Amino acid sequence: MRVRLEDVARATGVSPKTVSRVLNEEPSVKESTRQRVLAAMESMNYRPSPAARGLAGSRSFLIAMLYDNNDNPASTYLAEIQDGVLDACDAHRYSMMVCPLRLRGQDFIRRVDALVAEHHIDGVIMTPPLTDNAALLRRLKELGVPYASISPQHREGSIGVCMDEQHAAKVLVEHLIELGHRCIAHIVGIASHGASRWRLQGYKDALAAAGLPFDPHYVVQGEFTFGSGVMAARQLFALPQEPTAIFAANDDMAAGVMWAANERGLKVPRDLSVCGFDDTPLATQLWPPLSTVRQPSRDMGKLATLQLMEVLRGRGTGLLVQVPYSLQWRESTSTPPQKS
Amino acid sequence: MRVRLEDVARATGVSPKTVSRVLNEEPSVKESTRQRVLAAMESMNYRPSPAARGLAGSRSFLIAMLYDNNDNPASTYLAEIQDGVLDACDAHRYSMMVCPLRLRGQDFIRRVDALVAEHHIDGVIMTPPLTDNAALLRRLKELGVPYASISPQHREGSIGVCMDEQHAAKVLVEHLIELGHRCIAHIVGIASHGASRWRLQGYKDALAAAGLPFDPHYVVQGEFTFGSGVMAARQLFALPQEPTAIFAANDDMAAGVMWAANERGLKVPRDLSVCGFDDTPLATQLWPPLSTVRQPSRDMGKLATLQLMEVLRGRGTGLLVQVPYSLQWRESTSTPPQKS
DNA sequence: GTGAAAGCGCTAACAC
DNA sequence: GTGTTAGCGCTTTCAC
8 A cells, every 4th residue: 555664664674763764864874774765765655644743753844824814915925925935845845734814803822722732833934914913923932833934023033034125115215216206105004014114114214315304294004905005195196285206015005006096187107106015916917017126925935934944954043034125117107297 | 731532531431432433523422422522622622633633544634725836817816715715624624735736847646646645635626727637637536536626617527616607708798799899809818727718608609699790800819817918909909990898808818908908098998998807806906997707716715615525524425516706897898989 | 873662642443 | 322452654762
């Protein structure tokens, strides 16, 4: 029937324990033995049983990807992250479970407890805003479950991946200023996300660096959704002096701004420049194509997972890796309209 | 430490096997015993170990969601399906593994073999075009792994979920005809997807029902992507007589059509009516909002999974459930332009 | 460096 | 209806 570890042992003429050692990459095996075992595994098409390994050992070779099912960013973002996590799992023969949590609704800690208790999860990958939920982080620490974060707010001591979003936002807005814009608005994302804070701060940094005044009227609250972008834009259009450029904290909201601009009869970028953040597929599917900051989500998912694996394999304590952003200048931005 | 089945047995004063019976909902347990065991499980906060169950028993309580990583539809579609699958898994205490396959690249069968061999998968959920891959279906049958399909082409004997896409497309195009359009084009999706065939056939049905001639020049090939929609639209705009309405086989391509219309200076819907199919979030994020057919993807994922569970729990053979579509008339469609 | 024995937490096949 | 025994395929502990 099934090829077992014992079969490999017999075929190689060693004990099961030695095969187990090879399987787990333990160092104390003579190289020649190791090679023979490996060859036998290969030729016999041996596949270790995760269930047996999980039951007998302390590791399950299972990680869970946690995300918030209420206030998550666009699903394309999560899908890309997930693909990246899977890439890393494949490479290290780990399996991944997907675990949507509802941050509102206070039983999400119990969901995590259940996950760990039942499946003996080895580690966790999290996306914002879970990365900054104190209760969740505390519980994971209590449970002794290592975790890696994608874009966590608190960077000291965190492992996972991040991007210098603040600087990216600053460079973005600086370019708008260079184009001649003086009245630049910003639409903020959900407060619990670090992204919202960083992108807002980058906006402020750029204004300050250019000696432009910061006017709170030009900063309106959004929720990272298309609809909230529409609402925010309408609010901005109602100001005595309309902005000539709007920097939305993500692409979905920027799409909302362009929608609202259409509604109002404004032509982008002639009457209004618009930029977003993230470079989701949407960005190039809008008319005109959206200027934005590219965030390599899939790579970020993969890198965060690789850092987690470092911890799980005892190779180190894991790092917070920083990935580079890149600005995508497309047709939604240009010089401001001439003063009438 | 951990609460085991044996602990529950001891606390209840029955044998481990009886607790096991209760856990697995076997009928041959006296109701009063069942209640006592259940109560003990609850109060002791007992959580069965999937690893132990998988190792000892014939079932793993694990299902895999398979999808094609090359020619898949928009990722938002897959994300919604996945959410639905997770809903169903939650309800039945199953776990789900995500398994992207590459249909091009001939080793995808081996990936499936590995998945089944290693994880002892109980069943599989598939999305198009995997649902119609003969090699894959054959292998799953050989392996004895039950599967449920989402929108499979071959409906006889299939279990899972489907929608009457052909009829939906027909109704959609009929409405365009009612609006006065006589020159309606269609952009087809990837050939390996049933969706492409059904939607094309519905288009033909509507023309035939209205006594309009079918002109192959007005049917161009797309790939379900935004970019292919742009290309296809450009092709249609180059025809001697431009269409007054374009029905794209999905929303992404419809977005491409609207993009190309913008590029050409056409105003939607004044100069051109556009419709899509699926009602992805994109549909309401375009300007103008897109008329389309709503497909309840999340429900479909859930329903397909529930049918699979019926099979896994031995409750029946499973059905192919049909879900209703609904037309979403938005602002991208109107009467055709006056002949000049 | 390698091996022997015990057991992880559960279910299968039987007996009662 | 319920209990007993054995064992799923590995890793652990400890011995050599």
